[in-house]
Amino acid sequence: MRPTIQINTILLIAFIYSLGVGKSIAQPESMGQTMPFFRGCSEVKKLDDKRECSNRALVNYLGAAIDYPEEARNERIEGTVYLSFVVDSLGKVGNVMVLRGIGGGCDELAVSILKEMPRWEPGIREGNPVSVKMNLPIQFALGKEGELEEQYRIIWENYADRPSLTKEEILNALNTPVSLLDEKGNNVVLSELTFLRTKKNKFKDASSSGQVTS
Structure with missing residues (x-):
């Protein structure tokens, strides 16, 4: 699943x-x-x-x-x-x-x-x-008692674990595959990936659908 x-x-x-x-x-x-x-x-x-x-x-x-x-x-x-x-x-x-x-x-x-x-x-x-x-x-809403939230790690270029990126960093990484790893280091399939851009209190987002793993 x-x-x-x-x-x-x-x-x-x-x-x-x-x-x-x-x-x-x-x-x-x-x-x-x-x-x-x-x-x-x-x-x-x-x-x-x-x-x-x-x-x-x-x-x-x-x-x-x-x-x-x-x-x-x-x-x-x-x-x-x-x-x-x-x-x-x-x-x-x-x-x-x-x-x-x-x-x-x-x-x-x-x-x-x-x-x-x-x-x-x-x-x-x-x-x-x-x-x-x-x-x-x-x-x-919380999950069921005793149920642990699964932790994932996004790897994109050399920007793992970064909460935000600059415009230049994003442009430099556009042709680089995005990977999502579970707690055991296994690759996970992404069905959709959304980027949220903020600038001067304005918000824009962009989405990519389909398999976007490396």
């Missing part, structure tokens, strides 16, 4: 948007209004593609920022933290609130991550930027 590598500390379930804080639930984006977009998708023009890019960029951001709290891990606390926040007309995130929490440090962690978000591209109504209230559920 091929192992699956995934972010298992969070699950982006859904968004509920309210355009104009305290007003009615927003109508579809095709009705002359758009919801906020997470940074990193400004060059995408088609609305549906831009929304998909925004959701993916947000998931990548959360996945990189969130680490399971030690208290919750030790107490095996699992569940969903429901939060609300506002993206104002300048794209700033504020008014972060926990609607329903689970404790164990998960609530505080989720709040701090949202407060530290970079600016969004603000929502638009009738051509003008507006404040948008958003609800976001974040699910924290």
Whole structure:
């Protein structure tokens, strides 16, 4: 069985948007209004593609920022933290609130991550930027008790165990195979590999599908 590598500390379930804080639930984006977009998708023009890019960029951001709290891990606390926040007309995130929490440090962690978000591209109504209230559920889930997470090591050029690479290093390694090794040093097949690029709080990603082992 091929192992699956995934972010298992969070699950982006859904968004509920309210355009104009305290007003009615927003109508579809095709009705002359758009919801906020997470940074990193400004060059995408088609609305549906831009929304998909925004959701993916947000998931990548959360996945990189969130680490399971030690208290919750030790107490095996699992569940969903429901939060609300506002993206104002300048794209700033504020008014972060926990609607329903689970404790164990998960609530505080989720709040701090949202407060530290970079600016969004603000929502638009009738051509003008507006404040948008958003609800976001974040699910924290542990594996089965006694089940150990498999550890893997990525080898690319001479960049093993590096958390990030410069643009020059990436360009120099483009034609070099990528290897993924398990704890015993065996090669593992990658079905998809995604790179996340950050620059000035903007996020872009690129994916490669298929077998990409050496």
